Every structure is written in C-alpha cells, then in structure tokens.
Amino acid sequence: MLEVKNINVFYDQVQAIHDVSFEVKSDEIVSVIGTNGAGKSTLMQTIVSLVETKSGSIIFNGEDITNLPSHDIVKRGIIYVPEGRRIFYDLTVAENLEMGAYALKTDKKRLREDLEMVHEMFPQLNDRMKQLGGTLSGGEQQMLAIARGLMGHPKLLMLDEPSLGLAPVIVEEVFDIILKIKKETNTPIVLVEQNANMAMAISDNTYVLEVGYVSFSGKSSELMYNPEVKEAYLGS
Ligand SMILES: Nc1ncnc2c1ncn2[C@@H]1O[C@H](COP(=O)(O)OP(=O)(O)OP(=O)(O)O)[C@@H](O)[C@H]1O
Numbered sequence: 001m002l003e004v005k006n007i008n009v010f011y012d013q014v015q016a017i018h019d020v021s022f023e024v025k026s027d028e029i030v031s032v033i034g035t036n037g038a039g040k041s042t043l044m045q046t047i048v049s050l051v052e053t054k055s056g057s058i059i060f061n062g063e064d065i066t067n068l069p070s071h072d073i074v075k076r077g078i079i080y081v082p083e084g085r086r087i088f089y090d091l092t093v094a095e096n097l098e099m100g101a102y103a104l105k106t107d108k109k110r111l112r113e114d115l116e117m118v119h120e121m122f123p124q125l126n127d128r129m130k131q132l133g134g135t136l137s138g139g140e141q142q143m144l145a146i147a148r149g150l151m152g153h154p155k156l157l158m159l160d161e162p163s164l165g166l167a168p169v170i171v172e173e174v175f176d177i178i179l180k181i182k183k184e185t186n187t188p189i190v191l192v193e194q195n196a197n198m199a200m201a202i203s204d205n206t207y208v209l210e211v212g213y214v215s216f217s218g219k220s221s222e223l224m225y226n227p228e229v230k231e232a233y234l235g236s
C-alpha cells in the first residue's frame with residue numbers, strides 16, 4: 001500500500017537519505033530501526049511531506065503522493081505520530097482527541113463513536129478526559145498521542161519512537177497497544193524504534209537505517225538472527 005522508491009533527501013547541501021526504498025503492505029507492521037541520526041524521522045517526515053523529496057517517488061495505494069502538501073497526505077489517510085509525543089498541553093485529553101478528528105470534519109455521532117473506541121482501547125485515558133494534556137504522565141501522553149492519531153481514521157499509522165523515555169513496564173503497555181490496534185482495526189503500522197528487540201518482536205518486516213542508507217531489510221523473524229544486526233542493534 002506504501003511504496004517508497006529510491007528517494008533522496010537533503011537538508012540544505014547535506015544528504016540525509018540516500019536512495020532509500022521502503023515498502024509497507026496492507027496487513028503489516030513494519031519496523032524501522034537504527035541509531036541516533038540514522039534518518040528514521042527524516043524518512044517518516046518525507047513520507048508526509050514535512051521534508052521535501054529531491055528525487056525518487058512515494059506511492060500510496062497506487063497514487064503518486066511525492067511532495068503533495070501534507071494536509072492532502074493526511075486526507076489520504078497517512079497519519080504520522082511524531083517523536084516526543086507532541087500533544088497540546090493546554091487542552092484537555094478530550095479536546096486533544098477531538099483535534100485528531102479535525103481533518104475528517106466528523107459529525108457529532110461519528111465523533112462519539114470514535115471516542116468510545118478510544119475509551120475501549122485506552123483504558124488508561126478513561127478517567128482523565130477532563131485533565132489537561134500537559135499534566136499527564138509521560139506514558140499517558142504517549143497513549144494520548146497514539147489515540148489522537150487513531151481518531152483520524154488512519155489507513156496507515158506511522159509511530160515515531162513511541163517508547164522513547166518511558167519506564168520498561170510502560171514500554172510494554174505501549175507495545176501491547178500497538179499490537180491491539182493492529183489486531184482490532186487492521187491498520188498497517190510503521191514503527192520507528194531504537195528499542196530494536198521489541199520492535200522486531202512485534203513486526204513483520206524490518207528496515208535498518210545507517211547514516212541515511214538502508215543497510216539491512218527483511219523479515220523481522222529472520223533479521224533478528226542476522227549476526228551483524230544482532231551485534232549492532234540487539235545487544236548480543
Ligand atoms: N531540520 C533539520 N535540518 C538539518 N539537518 C537535520 C534536520 N533534521 C534532521 N537533520 C539531520 O539529519 C540526520 C538524520 O536525522 P533524523 O532526525 O532523521 O535521525 P533519526 O534516525 O530520527 O535519529 P533519532 O533516533 O535521534 O531520532 C541527522 O544527521 C540530523 O542532524
């Protein structure tokens with residue numbers, strides 16, 4: 001459903017992405033792993049046109065979306081939940097969730113149904129609907145960021161380092177939620193992670209980025225036994 005073909009991306013004169021190809025099929029969780037500065041976020045931002053593609057193409061459901069305005073890409077159903085859980089601190093949890101549905105121009109009934117779906121999927125947020133976003137714990141903020149993404153009815157959900165800075169037990173919860181979203185809504189997911197072990201454990205395919213290049217890619221279940229990947233990313 002998403003095909004990134006041989007893209008090159010620059011920040012001024014500096015090339016951040018080199019000839020990267022990347023594919024997500026409709027029933028997959030695909031993880032993107034790599035160290036700090038490898039270009040993971042740049043790749044995500046390029047897909048949603050927050051960063052320009054210099055050459056190469058990005059095809060979504062058969063349509064060339066390369067360098068379309070970001071809002072047009074959101075309308076087509078690609079939803080990017082950026083790194084660092086950027087929720088609105090001065091809005092309540094409920095208002096944050098409504099913002100997630102904004103681009104859809106949802107009617108009241110649909111909004112209510114979607115909020116119910118979120119209630120069911122994210123019990124952690126249930127008692128906090130009137131609380132300000134900025135007063136949530138880190139884990140709750142991450143749940144809210146993901147839940148807000150879901151409110152936009154993604155056809156493809158891209159999560160950028162959802163486990164960053166969270167305690168191990170909360171990381172487990174976040175990964176459980178990702179699996180639950182996949183299972184209950186059948187939404188394909190791109191998962192950018194530095195926690196390579198867990199990302200590979202829950203994904204179908206994995207791409208390894210190194211300084212802007214794809215160094216390895218393949219089935220997660222195979223790649224996790226690749227000696228070089230193990231050595232560099234899996235801590236063994
Ligand atoms: N807005 C920008 N302007 C200039 N250079 C940038 C910009 N954003 C990122 N870069 C550079 O592009 C490279 C890739 O950065 P990117 O944020 O995509 O990496 P990442 O894999 O997401 O890293 P991390 O795991 O730390 O989030 C880095 O060298 C970074 O300094």
Ligand SMILES: [Mg+2]
Pocket residue numbers: 040041042083160161
């Ligand atoms: Mg990043």
